[in-house]
Amino acid sequence: MTEQTPSGVIHDIGYRKYDGARLGRARVARALYAHSLRGAYGLGRSAKAKVLPMLLLGVMCLPAFIIAVIANVTSTITAELPLPYSRYVVVTQGILTIFVAAQAPASLSRDLRFKTVPLYFSRPMERTDYVLAKFAALSTALLMLIAAPLLIMYVGALLAELPAWEQTSDLLLALLGAVVFSVVFAGVGLLIASLTARRGFGVAAIITVFALSFAAVSALQGIIRYEVEDIDLAGWLGLLSPITLADGFQTWVLDASSSAVAPPPGAAGGVVYVLVTFAVIGACWALLNLRYRKVSA
Amino acid sequence: MxxxxxxxxxxxxxxxxxxxxxxxxxxxxxxxxxxxxxxxxxxxxxxxxxxxxxxxxxxxxxxxxxxxxxxxxxxxxxxxxxxxxxxxxxxxxxxxxxxxxxxxxxxxxxxxxxxxxxxxxxxxxxxxxxxxxxxxxxxxxxxxxxxxxxxxxxxxxxxxxxxxxxxxxxxxxxxxxxxxxxxxxxxxxxxxxxxxxxxxxxxxxxxxxxxxxxxxxxxxxxxxxxxxxxxxxxxxxxxTRTSQFLVVELTAETDAVAATLAEQGLTVKRDGAQLVLSLDDEAIYDVVRDAVAAHGVGLIRLEQRRHHISEIFGAEPADD
Missing domain, CATH: 3.40.50.300 (P-loop containing nucleotide triphosphate hydrolases)
Structure with a gap:
């Protein structure tokens, strides 16, 4: 506020033109990314919007803290963490599911419900920029949700003087796996959220898809593996749920400890898991873009 | 204008x-x-x-x-x-x-x-x-x-x-x-x-x-x-902007006032009990006030009127 009119009414200083910088598409998309990422944790939104994501972050970190404490207490007996880094996501997948179910609709359905979308598309950004910013923001939010407890465990492991090199490489592999989990979760969650302007529908649909598919796949895998005694078929079934799919991916590619009832069957199975994982991510991206090409402006 | x-x-x-x-x-x-x-x-x-x-x-x-x-x-x-x-x-x-x-x-x-x-x-x-x-x-x-x-x-x-x-x-x-x-x-x-x-x-x-x-x-x-x-x-x-009129209605001596205004060089039209002046200039208000005061009559109405686009569209089509 440097310009001032010397006389006249205080409240009317007249219209001032804007001659400052106008940032291009890329910077606008980055601003939307930052805005959406903050929004996923309720920052810049109402106090009510902060409660759930912060609570989930706390719940997510609590077991990691307990694991870190146990590691320190038992460090004289064992040189390993009670739970490997790479299994943490699957153990806490319920929390991730709730986070996606709450935040994906908050990110997309909200703009659809209030018909804010045309305001974005009448500005310099393209529709793909909008999808990319929202996708990247929710993926990052999920990655942070997974990475936080892993880092707590890592600090605990170092304090317990567990082998530092082994712990570091395990953590890095688990973080790579976390990236896959985050992108798969965000993609599937956003795709469902983009189909409804009603937040409640979005929440219910996402929980149903994640929880139901995981429960069904795990139960079937158990029956087929132990009753039918066909471990390969049980392994293939893991492709049908986002959680077991990403878990299979990290089991085969990153040599992580599997949490699924049955791991991907052999090398061929591993390759298929990888291809299907990328196909799912690509399909979510393509369908989201298709969806937003159709959103009336 | x-x-x-x-x-x-x-x-x-x-x-x-x-x-x-x-x-x-x-x-x-x-x-x-x-x-x-x-x-x-x-x-x-x-x-x-x-x-x-x-x-x-x-x-x-x-x-x-x-x-x-x-x-x-x-x-x-x-x-x-x-x-x-x-x-x-x-x-x-x-x-x-x-x-x-x-x-x-x-x-x-x-x-x-x-x-x-x-x-x-x-x-x-x-x-x-x-x-x-x-x-x-x-x-x-x-x-x-x-x-x-x-x-x-x-x-x-x-x-x-x-x-x-x-x-x-x-x-x-x-x-x-x-x-x-x-x-x-x-x-x-x-x-x-x-x-x-x-x-x-x-x-x-x-x-x-x-x-x-x-x-x-x-x-x-x-x-x-x-x-x-x-x-x-x-x-x-x-x-509209250029076809504004001023409508004047007086208590008495409408014709006399009209004559005075005409002497001042204004275009005055009689429309029933009202006078219609072409409003070319803000100064016309002053001229009207002075003329009315000079005759010592009361002023009932002094208002702007203009054609509405809708009227014009209906009446005389003109392309830009």
Missing amino acids: SSLGRTRCVAPRRYRRAVPVIQTEELTKRFPATTALDQLTIDVEPGVVGLVGANGAGKSTLIKILLGLSPATSGRASVFGLDVVKDGPKIRERVGYMPEHDCLPADVSATEFVVHMARMSGLPADAARERTADTLRHVGLYEERYRPIGGYSTGMKQRVKLAQALVHDPEIVMLDEPTNGLDPVGRDDMLALIRRIWAEFGITVLVTSHLLGELERIADHVVVIDAGRLLRSSSTSEF
Whole structure:
């Protein structure tokens, strides 16, 4: 506020033109990314919007803290963490599911419900920029949700003087796996959220898809593996749920400890898991873009 | 405004353009069931331009094509000389758009929302905040701007919608039915605000309405479309600004006063009990006052009257 009119009414200083910088598409998309990422944790939104994501972050970190404490207490007996880094996501997948179910609709359905979308598309950004910013923001939010407890465990492991090199490489592999989990979760969650302007529908649909598919796949895998005694078929079934799919991916590619009832069957199975994982991510991206090409402006 | 004939709006020199701001050439848009635009060819020059037509006449469709949001079936359109198909992002950087429908999230304040929209137009964070404060003040939102939009009246919501279209200081704003849903007072306020956008801010306005009457009050130029076809494109100044009359009604001695006014060189017509003077100059008010005072009669009525575009359209068609 440097310009001032010397006389006249205080409240009317007249219209001032804007001659400052106008940032291009890329910077606008980055601003939307930052805005959406903050929004996923309720920052810049109402106090009510902060409660759930912060609570989930706390719940997510609590077991990691307990694991870190146990590691320190038992460090004289064992040189390993009670739970490997790479299994943490699957153990806490319920929390991730709730986070996606709450935040994906908050990110997309909200703009659809209030018909804010045309305001974005009448500005310099393209529709793909909008999808990319929202996708990247929710993926990052999920990655942070997974990475936080892993880092707590890592600090605990170092304090317990567990082998530092082994712990570091395990953590890095688990973080790579976390990236896959985050992108798969965000993609599937956003795709469902983009189909409804009603937040409640979005929440219910996402929980149903994640929880139901995981429960069904795990139960079937158990029956087929132990009753039918066909471990390969049980392994293939893991492709049908986002959680077991990403878990299979990290089991085969990153040599992580599997949490699924049955791991991907052999090398061929591993390759298929990888291809299907990328196909799912690509399909979510393509369908989201298709969806937003159709959103009336 | 003193002369007859064509008057141009006075604006800072950088806004006087030789080229039209918007041009369309045989623009056609067909939907499976209907033809929204049918070979529409118009030129829009700087100023306030009213786009009038019944609901479904193709007004919103035209705006969407101009913003590059919806492809035309055939024909061409350009904004600032930029092609809407090829240069959509460049055009959208310099245009503000206020949609007809609700588009505001209920759970954030006007300030937060407009800051975000300013950033989405490419303004850096500091500039976005500063211009949001300025713009909300210009559209007349004060203390309430910190409260969630969900609790606003229709009039306040329309102001927020207008603010998000203006916050990045565009060169042209496209306002789709900005007076929809407003009561008569709110309507007048909104129209005055739209007039200021051009007169004070120097931003060209393309404003749509299904009411011809309200646009004639603020527009320099009115384009009437019907079923996607151009019905008429004419400068309002030719009809209204320069054809204003002053109606005088007196308690007595009407003829004597008329004679006095005629002596002063005014064109006076008798219309029943009233005198109708052509209002060429503000000084006429003084002449009338003096003449009436000199005769010592009472003044019952002294009011401006002008032709309405609707009358003119009905009576004497004239192309621009």
